[in-house]
Amino acid sequence: MHLDLETRTRKDYIREQKSLHGRKVMGVFPAQYPRELLLAMNILPVEIWDPPLRTREASAHLQSYICSVVSLGLELILQGKCSDLDAFLFPHTCDSIQNLASIVNDYLGIHKPCYFFYHPKAPYKRASRPYYISQLKELKSGLEKQFGELRETDLKRSVDRWEEIRKDISKCYLLRSEGRLNTSNRAFYSILRRVEYLHPDDFHPLLTNFLQSGRTETERQGHGVLLSGVLPNPPEVLDHLDAIGVRVVDDDLLSCSRRFLSGPVSNSDPYEAMAETYFSLPPCSTRGSAIEERLNHILKKIRSSRADGVIFLIVKFCEPEFFDVPILADSLKKEGIPVLVLENEINQALSGQIVTRIEAFAEMLG
């Protein structure tokens, strides 16, 4: 099964999910959404972060100053590569995704249902939590019209299941930060990012297997860095860090820890439990967290993982990150922590200049 997953394309996997399991498939744009709700309705969320395409048709709809996450997501739709999807979900992550949602829903005439999920922005108020729960319920009602009724027992089961997966993701992070996970940078993110399209029936065994086979009592040597930004892209950065013996010991990535490492869930009501998950997520630029809070969170991670430096992988034109990074980088430097800020398109090949900068940074680590 696992070997099979290695070789199967995402497209084949989606088709199999539909034909063998009768699942519906939803294309989900970044970043934060209630996956438990979709899975409980037998809808497989397939996330659209960095499709391996070149922008061709999207430039007729989007300006050149729009980030590649948004332009490539639209490109995927325009090139007709979403024909297997039954609907789209657009979480309210930033201005560009907000307007992309409206372009797709209002202007393109693609004849696929588009759902929108608004989550409250920090600083949170007493009103935020009830509103978040109302949004969950409204999304559920909307989905029911297309996909049929959701049974509360299924939702409860789905919430519990995601909680189990989340705990195992946390374990991976913990072992890695302690140096007790024998894996390459590339392999770690390759496994973790399968959560973006695999069903829990496939993802969870893959993850537990990765945990069991990678666990080691021998601490890994070499310098460690913390990755911050949106995505661990381009993946060649990970390869290069592997090649020069620098291990990623933790991250503050939007696509990874910032939406997976929430606090433990104690509530038995599934909606309350989902709200508990959302409001205990780490600080994030796209959810309005104070920069100070994010800085403290990163510093805590640096201490616990004994990271020697921080690399910010910033997607070109990403406003939420662009605003946070100067203060974060400056404050970290004042703490004596080496910082490297890299700005790139998500699918852009690693340039010689970036390779040199990474190598120079690695030398600074001592």
Add this chain to the structure above:
Amino acid sequence: MSIAPEIRYRFMKDIGAPLVMGMAGLKGKRKAAIKRDVPLGPPLKCSKRLKEIMTRHYFLSRYAEGARPVAWVTSGAPVELLRAFDFYTVYPENHGALCGAQKLGPELCSIAEGHGYNQDLCSYARIDIGVCLSGKTPVGRLPRPDILFASNNICQTVMYWYRVLAHHWKIPLMVFDTPFNFVSLDRSAITYMVRQFEEMIPELERISGRKFSEKKFKEVLRLGKSSAMAWGEVLATMKTVPSPMTIFDAFVHLAPIVSLRGLPVTLEYYNVLLSELKDRVSKGIGAIVNERKRLMWDNIAIWYKIRDFSRLFAERGMNFVTATYTNAWAETISYMDERNPMESLAKAYSLVILNNNLDHRLKLMERLIKEYQVDGLVIHSARSCKPYSVGQYDLKRLLMERLAVPSVVIEADITDFRAYSEEQTTTRLEAFFENIEDGG
């Protein structure tokens, strides 16, 4: 608040400000006497009064610190709530526009860029961060805020930007979170927004040291609504052929409704402006000498090009008679109802153009094109403003398909002229002029 700043503020308000206003008026008179643009009609008489009002506002702001609670506010935030607590409000976006018009954008942006802020970020934000870091401003000095008040009804950018300010000033950031209207505004969103207002009141009482007065709040709402309605009437005079005002005038005369909303001076000013425009309409006085074509503008102004564009289009007998941007401060005001203050405030502020879906924008533009007898559309694709700009290419196509309105896209920025290419813009505009002269 201590007594000395209070006395100083009152002195400046009663004596210093009138003196400064008088001087500003004299300066304006001298300039008006020297300059006369041939393709343009007679200048608006009340421009002098506008200059006095805005000069007084920035002049007095220097003395507000310590005398009045000071807030820095985003242009779309429900400032009526702050007015009830007597906050002195400063609008960094208005200040950014002012810097842009004075062609100071790149200089101030560069200061922020020197501290790591990317050149692709909103230039209002970069100017403001540059001002905070350097203290440089053409208005002398901006007061240190006690609180930041932001609403994401115009963009998420202001949230990121104001978090930087909160970190810089070490002061609270109060956010009015307005769920994006993807299809329609639902009850849960209204309840959420009303509850936020209810939570803000004790916090504002604590920061301002003043008790909330419902009576005063309702009076502010009434003034705010009347001012916005008067602004709407001002814009509506431009339906007349020839139009008594150009959109470039409107960009400038917009300042009070943005920055002084809910204050008596704003209503008073727009009544004067309205009366002058009605007088022009009755006498058939146009804003340009020979109005042959009527245009619409989409997006925020290119502040550093207002004067140039004003002449360029007027010379060709083309007058901008409407804009989605200027319309934004009048569009949703009918929702405001002092009998149901919180809910109506939530609706009026969350249904604004930039917090609304693109289908809404398309319909709005179609309506404006018809009502204002528009022959062509100029779309400013502003690097600084993604919620305004993303979707414009499709809007252009759809408006052509539906109404056969020719249009042109200008790639530029609101204040940072390093992102503006004179050559590229001229080429595009020449093609547009030919197109429009050929009847589209």
